[in-house]
Amino acid sequence: MAYFILKRLVQSVFVMLAVAFLAFSLFRYVGDPISQMTGVETSVTDQEKLREDLGLNDPFVVQFARFTGNMLQGDFGFSYRTRQPVAEMITSRIPATLELGIVALIISLAVGIPTGVYTALKPRGFVTQTILMTTLVGVSIPTFVIGIMLIFFFGVLLGWLPTFGRGGTVLLGGWETSFLTLEGWRALLLPAITLGVYQLTLTMRLVRAEMMDVMRSDYIRFATARGVPMRRLYFKHALANTMVPVITIIGLQFGGVIAFSIVTESVFQWPGMGLLFLESIRFVDIPVMGVYLVVIAFFFVVVNLIVDLLYVAIDPRLRVADVS
Amino acid sequence: MMSFIKRHEGLWLFSHSPAAIIAAIVAIAIIFGAAFAPWLAPTNPYDLASFSLMDGLLPPMWEEFGNPKFPLGTDDQGRDMISSILYGARLSLIIGLAAMVIATVLGVGLGLAAGYYGGRFDAIVMRIADIQLALPAILTALLIDGIARGILPADVQQDLRVAVLTLAIALSLWVNFARTARASTFVQMNKEYVQAAIMMGQRPIRVMVVHILPNILGPLLVIMTVDLASAILLEATLSFLGIGLPADSPSLGTLIRIGMQFLLSGEWWILWIPTLFLVALVVSINILGDFLRDVFNPRLR
Numbered sequence: 243m244a245y246f247i248l249k250r251l252v253q254s255v256f257v258m259l260a261v262a263f264l265a266f267s268l269f270r271y272v273g274d275p276i277s278q279m280t281g282v283e284t285s286v287t288d289q290e291k292l293r294e295d296l297g298l299n300d301p302f303v304v305q306f307a308r309f310t311g312n313m314l315q316g317d318f319g320f321s322y323r324t325r326q327p328v329a330e331m332i333t334s335r336i337p338a339t340l341e342l343g344i345v346a347l348i349i350s351l352a353v354g355i356p357t358g359v360y361t362a363l364k365p366r367g368f369v370t371q372t373i374l375m376t377t378l379v380g381v382s383i384p385t386f387v388i389g390i391m392l393i394f395f396f397g398v399l400l401g402w403l404p405t406f407g408r409g410g411t412v413l414l415g416g417w418e419t420s421f422l423t424l425e426g427w428r429a430l431l432l433p434a435i436t437l438g439v440y441q442l443t444l445t446m447r448l449v450r451a452e453m454m455d456v457m458r459s460d461y462i463r464f465a466t467a468r469g470v471p472m473r474r475l476y477f478k479h480a481l482a483n484t485m486v487p488v489i490t491i492i493g494l495q496f497g498g499v500i501a502f503s504i505v506t507e508s509v510f511q512w513p514g515m516g517l518l519f520l521e522s523i524r525f526v527d528i529p530v531m532g533v534y535l536v537v538i539a540f541f542f543v544v545v546n547l548i549v550d551l552l553y554v555a556i557d558p559r560l561r562v563a564d565v566s
Numbered sequence: 567m568m569s570f571i572k573r574h575e576g577l578w579l580f581s582h583s584p585a586a587i588i589a590a591i592v593a594i595a596i597i598f599g600a601a602f603a604p605w606l607a608p609t610n611p612y613d614l615a616s617f618s619l620m621d622g623l624l625p626p627m628w629e630e631f632g633n634p635k636f637p638l639g640t641d642d643q644g645r646d647m648i649s650s651i652l653y654g655a656r657l658s659l660i661i662g663l664a665a666m667v668i669a670t671v672l673g674v675g676l677g678l679a680a681g682y683y684g685g686r687f688d689a690i691v692m693r694i695a696d697i698q699l700a701l702p703a704i705l706t707a708l709l710i711d712g713i714a715r716g717i718l719p720a721d722v723q724q725d726l727r728v729a730v731l732t733l734a735i736a737l738s739l740w741v742n743f744a745r746t747a748r749a750s751t752f753v754q755m756n757k758e759y760v761q762a763a764i765m766m767g768q769r770p771i772r773v774m775v776v777h778i779l780p781n782i783l784g785p786l787l788v789i790m791t792v793d794l795a796s797a798i799l800l801e802a803t804l805s806f807l808g809i810g811l812p813a814d815s816p817s818l819g820t821l822i823r824i825g826m827q828f829l830l831s832g833e834w835w836i837l838w839i840p841t842l843f844l845v846a847l848v849v850s851i852n853i854l855g856d857f858l859r860d861v862f863n864p865r866l867r
């Protein structure tokens with residue numbers, strides 16, 4: 243068990259190093275950092291001095307080590323566009339994206355898992371066919387179209403909900419939260435549904451495929467033959483065995499939610515990390531792009547690590563396999 | 567190679583699936599309209615002389631104040647909506663198809679080679695795939711686009727927008743092909759016919775392309791359909807975000823972004839008609855992809 247955790251930790255470190263390398267190459271080789279930082283009137287000797295001060299003439303390995311070291315200490319450099327520290331810009335945006343992502347994830351799971359189970363148990367029913375057709379349309383509709391549609395109906399036609407921004411937020415120990423005000427919740431609703439609906443279809447399809455696989459397996463057939471009540475069969479035997487894949491789904495979905503929040507945040511002008519990333523691409527603000535990448539990769543690595551550890555906790559067979 | 571019986575079964579299934587038939591009709595109609603846009607469209611939306619501000623903001627012909635000259639109405643510049651949409655769909659489809667083809671060639675090539683040679687080459691390709699798979703396609707595409715903006719000099723950027731966008735989309739989609747091609751190649755490598763071909767001293771490239779490739783086409787065809795839809799969606803999303811194409815050469819995504827300005831006013835057609843076209847196109851391609859998956863993988867039916 244300890245070996246397993248250690249192995250995964252080492253792997254995670256390697257992934258993070260690869261991403262840090264990507265971010266570093268971005269910073270160092272895409273565009274000239276000096277020309278971004280200085281104006282036209284800066285003399286060549288001053289530019290050269292700045293280059294030396296920033297250590298841009300050092301060997302590659304030294305520069306990369308310094309870059310990584312600075313990152314580990316939370317020093318992410320300065321934005322080309324706003325001249326602010328990137329770390330500050332990103333951390334001020336994290337709460338907005340995380341709160342949006344978590345609510346979207348909850349929506350996607352709360353609706354996706356039950357419908358997935360239902361459509362797996364009644365594969366030929368009329369309701370199932372309708373749901374499947376709807377979800378096919380669902381995955382085909384781009385996130386931004388779902389967003390526009392919701393804005394149009396609930397914002398413009400009915401005027402019930404705000405269509406941009408975060409509404410009221412409360413500062414809670416340095417964390418700017420929407421969860422404590424009614425205005426905050428009202429502003430959160432439409433973007434969270436937009437993001438959740440898109441993920442929902444994926445959740446449902448994965449749960450359905452997994453459940454159908456389990457229902458076909460021998461032990462379910464034997465349990466049926468033994469006369470185990472159907473209700474007990476579905477919820478105790480079958481569903482318990484779909485839990486491992488469901489956890490994977492949660493991991494995958496969380497990644498998807500964070501990535502697609504870029505689109506949702508743009509439609510709803512939600513002041514999160516995605517919107518910041520989009521602005522930084524538009525202005526070729528390389529430091530912000532690089533740091534966003536590292537932060538997102540860090541989220542992915544942590545979520546995947548937790549997922550792997552949960553596997554072992556839930557499925558005893560994996561523990562046996564690990565020992566051998 | 568698909569057997570004769572299987573091909574017949576596919577046709578039989580098709581004629582008994584109303585959804586697939588409707589999807590095929592819609593997809594073919596839109597693709598046809600897009601392909602022949604220069605001949606079918608009443609005006610050329612890129613030609614400034616062909617439209618006039620006097621005709622601006624006309625509703626579709628069935629609404630009050632509609633003009634039969636512009637069956638789906640006009641935008642604020644007086645452009646005929648039908649023409650914009652046909653040209654827009656043309657650009658969306660060209661980019662989507664090109665990106666899908668590049669992703670297929672690159673992914674299948676690398677996947678085949680990884681499955682054939684195995685060992686270190688396989689490990690390198692798959693690690694790159696793993697890292698890229700950790701980042702969703704849209705993030706990869708955005709990133710590649712951002713890097714291109716940083717590298718390319720400003721004067722060629724406008725000219726290369728379409729190429730950069732296509733490449734960004736292709737590079738974010740190749741992984742699926744590589745993984746599928748690699749897994750299928752592994753299965754084929756153990757079969758006698760491949761071993762025989764290798765023993766006869768045929769060149770690896772010949773074994774891969776002539777012998778293995780035709781036998782792994784089935785699942786790849788499904789991915790090609792699904793990824794064509796993904797590529798079109800990605801292009802639309804990037805253009806909608808204002809990252810993709812400039813407003814003077816509108817794709818469907820750009821048209822929707824422009825239409826967003828009219829969300830609050832009464833000119834619904836400028837936003838909703840391009841949106842409807844995009845959704846119809848992608849939905850029908852996805853339905854066809856789903857249908858193909860059923861044909862190639864009867865176990866899931």
